[in-house]
Amino acid sequence: MDLKKLASALIPDDDLIDPDKYEEIYPPRDLPAGAQVTRLAPSPTGFIHLGNLFSALADERMAHTTGGVFYLRIEDTDLKRKVDGAVESVIRSLNYFGIKFDEGAEIESKLNIYGPYYQRQRAKIYRAYAKRLIEEGRAYPCFCTEEELDEVRKEQNAQKLITGYYGKYAKCRSLSEEQIYSNLAAGKPFVIRLRSEGDVNVKHTFHDAIKGDITVTENDQDIVLIKSDGIPTYHFAHAIDDHFMRTTLVIRGEEWLSSLPIHLELFKALGFKTPVYAHTSSLMKTDGGARRKLSKRKDPELSLDYYRSAGYYPDAVVRYLLTILNSNFEEWERKNPRSDWRDFKFKIDKMSRSGTLFDLDKLSDISRTRISQLSAEECYEFLRGWVEEFGTEADKLHFADGEYIIKILNLIMGTSGKKRRKDIERAEQGVRLMDYFFDDAFNPDYSFRFGDGTVNAVLDGFAEIYDPADDNSVWFAKVKSLAPRVGFAADMGEYKANPGAYGGNVSDIAEILRIAVTGSPNSPDLCTIMGILGRERTLGRLRAARR
Ligand code: GLU
Secondary structure (H helix, E strand, C coil): CCHHHHHHHHCCCCCEEEEECCCCCEECCCCCCCCCCCECCCCCCCCCEEHHHHHHHHHHHHHHCCEEEEEECCCCCCCCHHCHHHHHHHHHHHHHHCCCCEEEECCCCCCHCCCCCEEEHHHHHHHHHHHHHHHHEEEEEECHHHHHHHHHHHHHHHHCCCCEHHHHHHHHHHCHHHHHHHHHHCCCCCCCCCCCCCCCEEEEEEEECCCCEEEEECCCEEEEECCCCEEEEEHHHHHHHHHCCCCEEEEHHHHHHHHHHHHHHHHHHHCCCCCCEECCCCEEEECCCCCECCCCCCCHHHHHHHHHCCCCCCHHHHHHHHHHHHHCHHHHHCCCCCHHHHHHHCCCHHCCCEEECCCCCHHHHHHHHHHCCCCCCHHHHHHHHHHHHCCCCCHHHHHHHHHHHHHHHHHHCCCCCCCCCCCCCCCCHHHHHHHHHHHCCCCCCCCCCCCHHHHHHHHHHHHCCCCCCCCHHHHHHHHHHHHHHHEEEEEHHHHHHHHCCCCCHHHHHHHHHHHHHHHHCCCCCHHHHHHHHHHHHHHHHHHCCHH
């Protein structure tokens, strides 16, 4: 068969260049020895998930600790899934977590000579290589319809055979020249398939940078390279793009491990050197005692937007992911508690080989710790960033008064170096925690444990003697002084010795005041809260809480 003629009939494009030219257009990168070139290659679906951040972090670390490059490629060959703004959203989300690309789609960089970085814009390269493979007899047209392929699958299933297009099931592999041209003349749609030379009975040892030595079976499937609409499959585009973008290390989810034999054969057929592969294990969670993969449908915490909108401290999310990426990160962090996570020596071979357990409680705990280490000013900036993007109009107005918020934060977080409180877990919860400092957001729950007469006597009594100039001890003495008025014990010792003799004690008086002023029986130091609220607002609240 005249393969050159066949290639031109199947791929008649007259704007293709000699594929070898691409070796010059995209020359090997001029990088120091050992530098790793990594990439994130998401589909532009608009959904960016924790797994993306997990991989991106490993990619970014591997590139930036070796003097290499981390770039963004958009795998948009499946047009049905394209969502406007999705690329910007990937970049923005990763930036939020402190991860930056050096080059790629929508990234301003002088390094951008390996583009275009959208696969849809790379059709010519794929087609040039598909044509070359047809000329070499390594690819052929397949005219099988969906129905025919279905039939074959059913037959294979019935016989408990591996499904797919291979061996005697690869019908179009042996079409005669005549049949091919008559199909083309009849305008039958076709795909271009690889003519596999592999044998599933042959196994090789392959070194995966995460999984270690694994056994891979040769591929014998005549997989589709170019679909009937002219668009390449993931497999074909992966081999061509990672070669010409000069990727040295492909970090991707373990769901791709089963396609590895295909990719190894493709790199060989194309005459390209295979990159190093690192397959990351899936993020799992415990659910009702069993482990399962995090799911888009069931687990909101899979979406990266969840962490931004709930306001987890971004650095904490990264630190948490590092604890599951490298088991020695926690120990390093204990020794270097305030160091930048970028100073940690990340190692790809320390990554977990099988299912990685994701624990939101632990992440929350790290977020709480990191936030507690901020100064009130830094915390204000962090919360304000969240308020600007996700807060209510009222939140925005409240946050315009930075001085007032910082006073509140000093109270909530504690000012003394060692005894920082960990009450703020994430921005959303932290902002709500401050609501009672603003009349328009104050939503009290007046659940007093005492009768109306007692409550009113305490509220009125305190209003009469309250003076914002009082320091903590004078303030407390005044609270105590109300005890005899309502038949409560002013002295805790006396109360404990004879509880039956009193209606309550001094801490119950403080509780009545606390509920009136903050709307809840739990709050930080009440005297300071009254000081921040100021005289008028405090007295107003004492009045409003009367029964
Ligand atoms: N577009 C593929 C995905 O999102 C990329 C896999 C890879 O990194 O090669 O799963």
